[in-house]
Amino acid sequence: MIAIYPGSFDPITLGHLDIITRSSKLYELVIVVVSRNPSKDPLFTVEQRIQQIKQTTQHLPTVEVDSFDGLTVTYAKKRQAKVLLRGLRVLSDFEKELQMAHTNKTLSNDIETVFLATSTEYGFLSSSLVKEIAKFGGPISHLVPQHIAVDVEKCYGKALL
Numbered sequence: 001m002i003a004i005y006p007g008s009f010d011p012i013t014l015g016h017l018d019i020i021t022r023s024s025k026l027y028e029l030v031i032v033v034v035s036r037n038p039s040k041d042p043l044f045t046v047e048q049r050i051q052q053i054k055q056t057t058q059h060l061p062t063v064e065v066d067s068f069d070g071l072t073v074t075y076a077k078k079r080q081a082k083v084l085l086r087g088l089r090v091l092s093d094f095e096k097e098l099q100m101a102h103t104n105k106t107l108s109n110d111i112e113t114v115f116l117a118t119s120t121e122y123g124f125l126s127s128s129l130v131k132e133i134a135k136f137g138g139p140i141s142h143l144v145p146q147h148i149a150v151d152v153e154k155c156y157g158k159a160l161l
């Protein structure tokens with residue numbers, strides 16, 4: 001069975017990687033898809049994020065990386081994916097994720113949203129938090145893969161010049 005894991009991944013964190021690693025043991029193929037959602041103002045371009053995720057997941061042979069524009073269910077159908085993966089951290093995630101899952105169900109009844117609970121150590125972790133810390137020069141190497149920490153620090157280093 002093919003699953004897609006859609007998100008912003010701006011940038012990918014150890015929390016995302018944990019979800020990808022665990023789901024890769026459950027499905028034949030997991031496609032991590034970067035949303036080209038224009039309503040957000042991202043730190044990295046979609047192409048940069050794709051490269052970052054590819055590098056982060058290169059040790060996982062059943063993980064693919066792509067991007068999509070438009071409805072997630074349209075992309076899922078195109079790739080014959082029956083599962084849409086999302087991660088849950090806190091109660092506030094649940095409310096918006098459930099609304100999204102119900103909405104997607106009305107759009108395509110044969111695609112199921114599957115929620116994976118965060119691992120305890122990553123329950124607090126988000127891409128926004130990583131950016132917030134980096135913006136003020138704090139350490140992020142315990143929150144993201146090493147090469148991502150370098151990329152993020154470069155961005156804020158440049159912004160301060």
Ligand code: ADP
Pocket residue numbers: 006007008009010013014015016019085086087088089093117118119122123124125126127
């Ligand atoms: P989006 O803008 O679509 O929410 P994100 O990149 O923020 O994109 O998140 C993608 C998915 O990964 C979401 O389902 C989110 O709940 C999940 N996620 C993000 N961080 C974590 C984490 N630390 N642990 C588990 N799931 C997470």
